[in-house]
Amino acid sequence: MGRDIPMDETALTDFPNDDASELSDFDAFHHRLRLSYAGLPRRLVQLADFVTREPDEVALGTVSSLAHQAGVQPSTVVRFARTLGFSGFSDMQAVFRDRLRLRNVTYKDRVSALHRGDGQPLEGATIFNGFFEAAMESLRALQSHLIPERLEAAIATLSAADCIYLLGLRRSMPVIRYLSYLLAKLDIRHQIIGLETGMEEESFTHAGPQDAAIVLSYTAYAPRTIELFRALEARSVPVIAMTDSAASPVIPASGLWLEVHEADFQGFRSNAASMVLVSTLAAAVAERRG
Amino acid sequence: MGRDIPMDETALTDFPNDDASELSDFDAFHHRLRLSYAGLPRRLVQLADFVTREPDEVALGTVSSLAHQAGVQPSTVVRFARTLGFSGFSDMQAVFRDRLRLRNVTYKDRVSALHRGDGQPLEGATIFNGFFEAAMESLRALQSHLIPERLEAAIATLSAADCIYLLGLRRSMPVIRYLSYLLAKLDIRHQIIGLETGMEEESFTHAGPQDAAIVLSYTAYAPRTIELFRALEARSVPVIAMTDSAASPVIPASGLWLEVHEADFQGFRSNAASMVLVSTLAAAVAERRG
DNA sequence: CACGGGATAGAACGTATATTCCCTAAATTC
DNA sequence: GAATTTAGGGAATATACGTTCTATCCCGTG
Incomplete structure (x- = not known):
């Protein structure tokens, strides 16, 4: 549990978050990926494609399982993570895991959120519903x-x-x-x-x-x-x-x-x-x- | 294709169970849990409650993180898994992880299941479905x-x-x-x-x-x-x-x-x-x- | 054609994790 | 009330994993 790596906070948040719609870490990651995609070496492109195609695998899998599935060496996976500004693979995986967690949270409360009948003026979620x-x-x-x-x-x-x-x-x-x-x-x-x-x-x-x-x-x-x-x-x-x-x-x-x-x-x-x-x-x- | 179930059957179920007869591993686990719940020792009941309340944590967390959250010792978590018929914690966790994986695949392949492979022309009702x-x-x-x-x-x-x-x-x-x-x-x-x-x-x-x-x-x-x-x-x-x-x-x-x-x-x-x-x-x- | 630089693969290393074992505490029975 | 059985806690162990380092390969360049 005691992850003493400082976990470089600025790694993903130094993007223009101008307004209220905060970019989730996951979105920020993909944004960064798109930016650097063009100049990426062959194996890293392979990985970029894989992680966009199978984000759940990244969240649940291990370095070697992903390496195997993407057809690269385990060390390449780590290099990929570092190239994208993470301190290591685990840091990158955390982003993917958080997304899974978050997704199921919103799934859970969405009913209560959408059926709010407290007489408030119609907000977006109500209209959507x-x-x-x-x-x-x-x-x-x-x-x-x-x-x-x-x-x-x-x-x-x-x-x-x-x-x-x-x-x-x-x-x-x-x-x-x-x-x-x-x-x-x-x-x-x-x-x-x-x-x-x-x-x-x-x-x-x-x-x-x-x-x-x-x-x-x-x-x-x-x-x-x-x-x-x-x-x-x-x-x-x-x-x-x-x-x-x-x-x-x-x-x-x-x-x-x-x-x-x-x-x-x-x-x-x-x-x-x-x-x-x-x-x-x-x-x-x-x-x-x- | 054994699936001619009318779609309103599947419409309301939370999880796309392959079939009513064939319980998913996750459901089977909970079935077992319910059966043995009454005769479980105190700490294990604590864990049983926790895993039903926070299944995502089980999928994503580690033995010690779960132990901490549920207020028990790490070894108790392993005992819990073994009590329920798994060879160890990792085996149990695999069930929870598979569930997370499956959740997100739902819609992908379901529709394609309708593509008839026998070369017969699709009739109206099938296309409509x-x-x-x-x-x-x-x-x-x-x-x-x-x-x-x-x-x-x-x-x-x-x-x-x-x-x-x-x-x-x-x-x-x-x-x-x-x-x-x-x-x-x-x-x-x-x-x-x-x-x-x-x-x-x-x-x-x-x-x-x-x-x-x-x-x-x-x-x-x-x-x-x-x-x-x-x-x-x-x-x-x-x-x-x-x-x-x-x-x-x-x-x-x-x-x-x-x-x-x-x-x-x-x-x-x-x-x-x-x-x-x-x-x-x-x-x-x-x-x-x- | 030779050279240099970067990308890649493979192995070695250290760490974090699950597991196991053993001891203590509690409960039940004789 | 003592003994035996069962649950629980804690530490030691083994393993799997991420990480790092180094040798090799490929590609571009002079």
Whole structure:
């Protein structure tokens, strides 16, 4: 216990800690590592990679076990520590161990910290908790309401489509953009409806039964979305709706709709469930098309 | 693959036990401890209480440090281990260390377990499960890693900012767009960096210390993001990073970064955690500004 | 091609740690 | 109340570990 090494306090703390966000020793270590990484010899780079990849091993292992895993000599490990400003390996390991300790401490008290209901103005942790719960709730609801057959039908329809039109305004717009991003990456032809205001109908002048559309709309359903949805149905475009109730105005005649309940927190809808479902559709269509 | 357990089973357990039938060493240890607890001598009871209360100390400490903390003699610690069926203290400690190791691997391999090796096409429900699990895992990881003080510091910085610059390319772009949408709704001045390719730097020619920036980047960090991040730092723009490791190249000198691990499924990253955190930041800043 | 400097590997050293043994104290039984 | 058994404390011992030193190798340089 009696570690009489002075443990060079300045070793890691001489970095600009300007403001309230104090750099943890662990972060400071990595900061230093990044700075000197470029000029490091081969074996030390090997070690640098290893310690960033397996920080837990560093905390729990011994010099020789790490040396073995990283493919270097034990003495190199010590040299690595000294190069980074520690008095020896043990000093460096202490940083990694403290991180493990700390991590589990925050894990322990986070519940009490987050659920503080003492009427104080909303602090960050409370707001986070709200969004977190909303997302979890939405995901759970999605999982329990999802009907596999419907999902399969939706995938089949989309897979057969020539071009997939995407419709979702206001709060659903970010989800649509995300879907568009996914489809682009998967090289699936698609088109967002309504990027330019007022020109929405022009987006699907050529659309027909050979295509398909995904429509997202949650209460209160944007009137413009309903309009555009009806225009799509009028053109006999097969529509897959993602909405939150059987009474929704965007449920297609085919009955092909997927139930998604987005819990909201302070008026902001967590789009977690929509994002997951939309990812599923994109990946499944890509898979189906091969 | 014997794992077709519905995910809500695993959702609430603290430790990702491989299976209900196959107890982890750590759980087995506690089971044994409970059985023999009643007939234990005084000092050993003292130790039993200590190891259940502070398992991390057992994993990280030495015989004498534990003896000191528990108020017994070092030799008693060894006797304790032997009484519980270990060959010595080190054997017992190994169990506690393995537990620490396992804790942090949880989400890594779980999703990949869904990748079917038999070459069969994945059906919709399977794909959905993958994305669903990835999202849940990301959210859980976010909750356990989030440091409330850091979050507060980030909110404070953003609240004080004149204009908030948003940076995140490729896979992070959808999240940035979503954040932009939120900020627009909340009437908070902001600017996305890099909407037009090649003209990114022009987006922040007027940026300075009075502003702030949010940078999203996950492995493998897009080189262009790193470049732009450095340019921001060079202009002394306070940067808040959302990234996945202390070794990330986009961690600002201020140390103001938030840890986010996005589990991915089939190469697609669930952005669930990022979305939740980004919503939190937007709402908290709005709240702070009143 | 020769030389010098630094990086690396391997071995030797000293220390800290777990372990073991033994003695003392306490408790239980005859 | 004495003897025997069991728990606990303390010190000695063995081992594993980090550290340091030195010889060798590689790479760059004159």
